[in-house]
Amino acid sequence: MKLFKRVPFCQVAFSTVTLNTYFAQLVLGFFLSVSGISIAQQAAPAASSAPTTDDEMSKAILEKLQKSGDIVIRPSDLPSKPPPKAAVAANPVAKQEAKPAAKPIEHAHWSYTEGPDGPANWWRTSKDNLLCSAGKQQSPINIEGGILVDLPPLRFDYKISPLTIQDNGHTILVNYAEGSNLSLDARQYRLVQFHFHKPSEEAIDGKRADMVAHLVHQHHDGRLLVVAVLMNSSLEASQAENAAFQMILNHIPLVKKESSSPNGVMIDLNQLLPKNLAYFTFMGSLTTPPCSENVQWVVLKEAAVISKQQLDNFSRIYPNNARPLQSRSGRLIKEAR
Known part of the structure; x- marks a missing residue:
């Protein structure tokens, strides 16, 4: 009884090759499955001599196996996986980006009322208005605790000017013709325009006047000087006591x-000035956007007188167009003695 059957050598050799091929395919499938692709999914090779079909790939792996040594697969040999896609939130509304704090609102209108365009938010209404919040010499301020010194006198040289008046949506403004000047401490400033606020923006010892006229002057080097003429109403005053203000109201x-x-x-602006020209002076800013600083302020200590009717007439147009008081921030105030 024969336990073993002699098999021809050629048949054994053929079976060995077949088994090796089968084993090579298994190894190939294992490594490619680890990389997440199949043989059919591989990118086309750069050179035409490289294996391109499954059979050719099997032969290539078989040749590797038949050689001495182990097959080492480096990370660089594996196809790179695409970067993971960003997860999409199940509820995109629930996850919102943090809003940038204090972003200026470009080209927005500013006003004197509380709200998004009010004085507390002027700095938000334009990138040009940031000083309205970040400035260190903002106006108006409460004037108190000034030092008494000998100040140079104010020398007004105001000429009569054709009346050019405008309601700009924030105040009543009068543009003055060239040729009218103010001299102070050997410097001459040209009168450019004047306008009104109700109540007065400046306060003296915590008290505001009924109104104020701001007379805006400019030196030839660009520096600004603003004279504040406080205005208080009187029941006894007649309209004739302030003819300049009445002419403005008329037109x-x-x-x-x-x-x-x-x-x-x-119009003759001299008619708006009080008799006593003693003053306070300090450095500040424009009281409206863009709130530019390095403005010299001259606040006359004596108020001009207007009638109660004149005050009421202006109030019907602008009942409140005054900026709130700002921090003094340690500024020096000089007072004429």
Whole structure:
């Protein structure tokens, strides 16, 4: 009884090759499955001599196996996996990006009322208005605790000017013709324009006047000097006591943001000034956006007098167009003795 059957050598050799091929395919499948792809999914090779079909790939692996040594697969040999896609939130509304704090609102209108465009938010209304919040010499301020010193006198050289008046949506403004100047401490400033606020923006010892006229002057080097003429109403005062202010009220344009230049009407700003020209002075800023600083302020200690009716007439147009008081921030205030 024969336990073993002699098998021809060629048949054994053939079976060995077949087994090796089968084993090579198993190894190939294992490594490619680890990399996450199949043989059919591999990218096309760069050279035409490289194996391109499953059979050719099997032969290549078989040749590796038949050689001495182990097959080492380096990370660089494996196809790189694509970066994971960002997970999409199940509820995109629930996850919101943090809003940048204090981002300026470009080209927004500013006003004197509380709200998103009010004085506390002027700095947000334009990138040009950041000083309204970040400035260190902002105006107006409460004037108190000044040092008494000998100050140079104010020398007004105001000429009569054709009346050019505008309601710009924030105040009543009068543009003054060239040729009127103010001299202070050997420096001459040209009167550019003047406008009004109710109540006065400045306070003296915590008290504000009924109104104020801001007379804006400019030196030839660009520096600004603003003279503040406080205005208080009196029941005894007649309209004739302040003819300059009455002329302005008479010619306020009917439509906001329109200018008026009535033919032949002239104005003399000297009529608005009080008799006593003693003053306080300090450094500050414009009281409206962009709140530019390095402005010298001159606040007359004596108030001009207007009638109660004149005050009421202006109040019907601008009942409140005054900026809140700002921090003094240690500024020096000089007071004429």
